[in-house]
Amino acid sequence: MKGEVLAVCSRYLGPGKTSGKRTTYRCSRCGKEKFEANHERGIAGCWNEACAAPRCTDALGLVAFFEGLDERLQFPEVVKKAHEVAGVVGGMRAAGPRPSARARAAGSPGPEPQRAEADPEVKNAAYRRLLSLCPPTDRSLAFWRSRGVGEELVAEGRFGEATPKAARAATRALERALGRKRLLGVPGFFAGGGRGRISFTLVGDYALIPYHDREGRITTIEGRALTATQEERTGKYVSLRGSANHLYVFPRYRPDDLLAFCEGPIGAIVAARYGLAVGAIQGLRRFHAPGAADEPLPELRGADLQGRVAPYVPDRGVGKELAEETACALAEPARGLPAVAVLPEHSGTAPVEDLDGWLLSLPPDPRVRRAAFGRLLAVGASSGEHGATV
Ligand SMILES: [Zn+2]
Known part of the structure; x- marks a missing residue:
């Protein structure tokens, strides 16, 4: 917080x-x-x-x-x-657990479902400590610059950077600090390092992107591969082993502020650069994996969009049905109205792949980019209200 x-x-x-x-x-x-x-x-x-x-x-x-x-x-x-x-x-942490968004939406303020994951405070402490031991260097700053994200936004987003060596050292420091049993309850840490040591999912070359809940606690960390070798080995984005589905919200914003949803945290990060509050799922396949929908996204717990339209902006090539299903799964538990806002197919002559690619392809004046985003959402919102899209 x-x-x-x-x-x-x-x-x-x-x-x-x-x-x-x-x-x-x-x-x-x-x-x-x-x-x-x-x-x-x-x-x-x-x-x-x-x-x-x-x-x-x-x-x-x-x-x-x-x-x-x-x-x-x-x-x-x-x-x-x-x-x-x-x-x-x-007095902000003294309140008891909030009922889940889904339970509230159903009108039954039941108790929080039991989760196998560690206490949110322990997770927050472990991830924060890890990030403080793995700060960004020129390498990840160069990556972020190439995605239109400057150093100030990197600091505000509290991004880190892993090398195999730094991530291993941080894991050992956390094991000493938290104790083996407690650390093994934190998603991403698992037995299986050499000589009985604890290992960590993101031992490798990654930009580290922390996710935050409405109290400002870090809920998970996602890795973005920084080298071609790392990307070949693990793919571009890597989620922590044993972690549930999460929603990325830039730490400046609260989930109640969200104007739209997209896929992939970089879309939400680039949007934040223009003062736009966008929430990002980690990936469609992961979001719709069997059983995943049973758990509400922890970052949306207690969120209230107050009946506003909060369109989902799918990546290029996502089918209409899947986009609509995703829009509903995101907006409805947060008391928002679902809609789908479809990106233009081309920007100039270049094909548009996703929200951040599109925003960065527009003329650089921030006002132009903000206005274009507003128009994109307005089209999505009106189609939602008239039932044409959803
Ligand atoms: Zn002093």
Whole structure:
């Protein structure tokens, strides 16, 4: 969640002074007003060079420091304490589990279905820690640039980058921090590394794309192959072993904001560059796999589109029936109206493959791209209302 770092700071340091993205506090360690939090980046620390407080750490690092815990050796305690602190201060995590979107849509606010996956807080802590140990380098930044995604968006999206070496080292650090049993409950981690070690699905050359739920917790990580060899071996996109289906929403947005749905997170990421809130499924085959539809998408849980039309924008070549089925499966549990918005076949002379390809093929003026997106959705929405498409 976004205010996490501020909640932790004000719990330990009292009220701060906010100016833009920055909130300043009096540091409890050195007494100087040099403790700064940036809620957009989710980091904080003391800028007094002589001070022992960390300068640049996240909410978990702050809790560890203020509680005198060793983040590396006492990670589970840090996670537990952070949960208490954020819950006490913000009241945002104190609420009980929400009924699933599907249960709400059916008018029966039943309890959350039992999931085999680890606790969302443990998953969040593990994935966040992994990403902090696998930051983006020039290699993935170059990949993102080639997809129209600049460095600021990479930071805002909290993307990471795996090399085999970094991902293995991060997995070992997580095993030490969380313990073997707990880590094995987190999708993506499994027994089967050499010498009884835990391995991780994304040990390889990948751009790492974290998915977030409405509370801002990381729910899963998807890998995008960065080398030809990696792509040959595993395909372009790799989901974590043992993970359910997920919906990508750029962390700036809440699921209630969604204007449309597409396939593949890069479509949603490029849309975010133009201020457009789009949710992305991980892939049609995966989305419609047998049994997958029984589990509501965790990121859409509790989402309320308030009866708005939220069209699905299929990739090129998706049949009408499958597109309509997908549109319904996405919009209806979130109380939205389903529709299908079909991309033009060509942009200039080039064939259009998907949402991001189309957006990036338009004249570069952001206003032109936003307006074109608006027209695309309007056509989809009107066909939905009149029942012509859905
Ligand atoms: Zn200080």
